[in-house]
Amino acid sequence: MTSSTGRSSASVTSPSSACRGRHVGVPPRQLCFATLNTRSLRHKVAGVRQILSDYGADVLCLTETWHEGSDDVSIRRLRTGGYQVLERARPIPSSVAADTTDFINHGGVAIVAPTSVRVAKLTPKFEPST
DSSP states (O other), X not given: OBOTTSOBGGGOOOXXXXXXXXXXXXXXXXXXXXXXXOSOOTTOHHHHHHHHHHSOOSEEEEEOOOOOSXXXXXXXXXXXXXXXXXXXXXXXXXXXXXXXXXXXXXXXXXXXXXXXXXXXXXXXXXXXXX
């Protein structure tokens, strides 16, 4: 088949295929992020794991975890089964009676991701006051 210019239409290439380079291949995998206000992670570890598996979230950001440190039981439970956790508990002021049975450390955040996803904790150039 020839066009009005006399050239064969079979020799015309589309712009998209002409622009492809040798390093073009499969696009990088896109990550799926989710966030959840847990309002205490203590009894919700199984639910957090269910969200990660059911919804295919690669990175789950948790707020209001109410944990007191990286050795908290709920944080340690999340770290099992192929997950990693970056966390930051709300600092406890020295004026607070944290050794009482009714003390709850409101606040705290955590990022949960499978070990196949590279995450790192960064130190900002400022110190947050809250």
